[in-house]
């Protein structure tokens with residue numbers, strides 16, 4: 001299911017390709033603790049043969065299932081990469097895997113997706129972190145306990 005295309009098919013005219021790439025194919029499974037991928041990546045690309053190269057460009061779309069880095073709330077975000085373009089695939093370029101006239105664009109798509117992922121997924125840009133969540137947690141008596149008790153410890157020191 002990788003995104004391979006035959007250079008010979010491009011000799012006469014440009015090619016349009018659309019379809020899906022699986023997460024396994026793109027090796028995105030365990031990339032980031034806070035970002036999970038469940039659905040395949042869809043692509044809609046146009047391939048063009050230049051004099052000595054192949055140019056692939058078009059749109060990629062995928063859904064990220066994230067956990068907010070500040071409040072840990074789960075949320076989904078669609079990543080729409082409308083202007084992806086492969087580096088021109090020269091036949092003798094080392095990086096490009098051309099076998100039997102097939103060019104594999106998968107590694108470039110992977111690279112572009114990896115570079116486009118949020119460094120720190122946030123449920124909203126202004127997320128205030130665990131402030132609200134800690135109130136809920138306080139009644140349950142879980143987590144945050146340590147920081148609360150150490151705050152009291154600090155206060156006690158001040159009183160002395």
Ligand SMILES: [Zn+2]
Pocket residue numbers: 068069070071072073122123124127128129
């Ligand atoms: Zn958040």
